[in-house]
Amino acid sequence: MSMNNQGRPSAIPAGAASFDGVTGTVTGNRGLQIEEPLIFEQDSAGRTGVDLPDVPKVASRLGAVKPRARVGLPGLAEPQVVRHYTRLSQKNYAIDSGFYPLGSCTMKHNPRLNEKMARLPGFSDVHPMQPVSTVQGALELMDQLAYWLKTLTGMAAVTLAPAAGAHGEMCGIMAIRSAHEAKGDSGRTKILVPESAHGTNPATAAACGYSVDAIPATADGRVDLEALKAKLGPDVAGLMLTNPNTCGLFERDIIAIAEAVHAAGAYFYCDGANFNAIVGRVRPADLGIDVMHINLHKTFSTPHGGGGPGSGPVVFAESLAPYIPVPYVTHGKDGFALVETAGEGPAFGRMKAFHGQMGMFVRALSYMLSHGADGLWQASGDAVLNANYVMARLDDVMTASFEGPCMHECLFDDRFLKGTGVTTLDMAKALIDEGFHPMTMYFPLVVHGALLIEPTETESKASLDQFVDALRALAERAKSGDVAYFQAAPRLTPRRRLDETAAARKPVLRWTPPVPAEALAAE
Amino acid sequence: MTKKFTKDHEWVQVDGDVATVGVTDFAQSQLGDVVFVELPDAGRVLEKGKEAAVVESVKAASDVYAPVSGTVVEANQALVDDPSMVNSAAEGDGWFFKLQLKDASELDGLMDEAAYKAFVEESH
């Protein structure tokens, strides 16, 4: 079998003995930490949190279908609903609460001005299918955002359609395939992807009908140029590369890489997840990149919202500019217009209903205007400075995987834990008790037990120092042999380690209404 | 017949012309708690070295390759109902599937128990 050695213990370790930090309260609550049942467990039949006008007395005209009997939803009044969600929110860690050093996620501060701008009725209360004459301001905003993205990347064209980064990757690969097909070049069946790539890269390539071939890394964490050249050939459609790469390093040979890819008749796709390191300082077009997606929810601060929504615009060099999907904004003497159907042109089709994640466009443009060229220059500089500072201050107690300088994130592996019995996972759980969200763990796969730290530019030096001091102390504690401490962590959180094995073996993915007593008696 | 082992951590035991296939104890220890297995249907034709089954733990999904070629005669339903058997009895009741052997000579290239143990120690 293929030995994917990222498998790690998911049941609760034996050392995590039951810890009752509070001598039983009647409610199970702990001061501000409230135990909150499911909303379905708080039902009161007939209650509602909304007052609606009476339904006019008209005969139903539903047609072929009967009205349904009941949905089965619980009824609560507004105060109960507010309390429910407020209590749930208090169980979450968030950027607003503290340092969130997730590598490759760019957890920077989410400015509240952006929220206010997105909620202007002129942006939020416009329907995508209104006559174009009534939404000129919305199209202008999209056009402005497109201008900023093209200028920052040096690229010729952009699509705002994709809903998230992975969606943007799919768009870029579809464009590459369309370009090859337009040239009649159908023998190109492979996409090359570094071993260190994020999982979306090979998944996307496969989703677009390509097979995937992995390129190994060199000892200094970068793509092996010679290995790449050996794999380039007439059957290769493109290379997908992240730069800076997932180890937090700038691909020094990138210009030679681009030249090799182009010489072989292939296209160069860049995964822009790590654009924060170079935004406003380096233009991807100058590196030879043909197409790149940008994560507005990373580099441009649109909020992560517990997992989404994102937005993944894609920029294109001249060579691929004709192959953008619909819809896109055009600007003529009559104002702005929207091209919505692929028609006979080279646009390869449609990525989603309507025009893209407009709510995220407003937020991103608000961020860009707030920072400006000088602010973005400073932001990327501070992001890189912060990561290098963290790396320098941890270098002696933890094992950095590669020599510096790093870019906006620094990578460690678990060699420093060897022989201690403490794993990367245990370190992360102990960090939670210290009041931090852990860094990205076990990614990238090219080192063992990876710990990837991305501070971002919105952290103060004091915040970084506190984090570093905590990590240093934990590293020392691990080396001193206190395994039990780590295996019992976290102790201080609303829930302790959860049994992910049980969750996967017998999935319970929803609340189910209890069987009524009469039905049980009837059985 | 004694068990034979592959470099990909599968084991195979032959009885007449039926081969029973599973993953090794070392493999299950590396995987962690197994939560799901995807087994081939009876009648499926398998090729030596190609994918035959999938074993999933919480954080990883690994392909299981056919150590020898043949046609599947039976998949271990008990494993589908209780995937934890891969962890508790990898080299016994945790077998994955049985197949009708196509070419017994394919067994010659596989390792015996001693050779497999040495292989595991060397590379891990």
Added chain:
Amino acid sequence: MRYLPLTEADRQSMLEAIRATSVEDLFRDVPKAARLAGPIGGLPNHMGELEVERLLGSMAAKNVPAGSVPSFLGAGAYRHHVPATVDHLVQRGEFLTAYTPYQPEVSQGTLQVLFEFQTQVALLTGMDVANASMYDGATSCAEAVMMANRVTRRKKAILSGGLHSHYRDVTTTDARFIGFEAVALPAAPTGGEDLLALVDDKTACVVVQNPDVFGHVRDYTDLAAACQAKGALLIVVVTEALSLGLLTPPGDMGADIVAAEGQSFGNALNFGGPYVGLFAVKDKYVRQMPGRLCGETVDADGRRGFVLTLSTREQHIRREKATSNICTNSGLCALAFSIHVSLLGEAGITQLAQLNHAKAVQMADKLAAVPGVEVLNDGFFNEFTVKLPKPAAAVVEELAKRRILGGVPVSRLYPGEMEDLLLVAVTETNTDADMDAFAAALSEVLA
């Protein structure tokens, strides 16, 4: 700069710790020719809140908000009243600025919300289980077709002519690249399709929409049974999620997969996004579902908690063999959906759905009374198709000049086709005065 806390003193002290001479020094791996000498040209310098508000405010003022005039726009996005509570709660920093719940011990808020959302979607659609959301209804539809391909190991999808044209286009785009066949039937404004005749042993799935893009409401129970008899899956698409509050849900009709748009609950129109895709399936297909899933479990102290589960299907584990390449879900939009549905409750959702339908009936009757106008639907939920004596696109432009957003011309979704047809949607936000104004203006424009 207000978002950047480092001071010059900080930077100096940090550079010393790193043993670097300058920040530029840290960029030495970047090829010299590609390093810009200073802030990029062609863009303005930073602005304070005041200036940003002024700039963006003036852009926003060039748009006509749908709520400022009588609006009857549907075609896959619906203007509903979102209670004030929803927007307050989603802006709590612990929801707004949290990440994907990969560390469940400090993410029980997000996780419990997802578990409740999954339950709400399952209840609304009448299905066994739902995921934690997709990007939108159209990508949900395309993913449903890909899932049907995996489950049946067949490659042909039949798309009803009642499926929204954008949903059709996203699916056919994916079909071309991923390598399956999508047979899209011609648009069917008056029904009359024989989908069953096209189902053979190469068919993976049939995709229908209910209510369909023209507003017709149908019972697909017989079609579901017939598809399944031939080993194909029935996928039902729903673009107006509120309809699930009144109509027999797809699950009760025997649908295998429901792919829907959840925007109607909790989410503003936002010019097309972000929206929230719903995805629900029968129990037996759970492991073939794309997207995130939240499951129930217990923690080290035996207390109930929630975690992301079955993630081995997803891109970060299976990589090229994943069920989908999707990474994010539509987290905050799913939260907004969930809060709105919680506020409505059983009583509220039923009443709201009935209110929408009753108003739509009233509007249909008022429009039918306008000379030259014909309502094509015998039955509908809150959206119907109207046939006009003049091209609908021009009529809509004229109505816009009279400050009425009078529906979506069908030709906008189907260029060059059905130019005399108009889609009209009515919701609880439309008053009697709105409806009378629309009918009067239409009468004027058509005279």
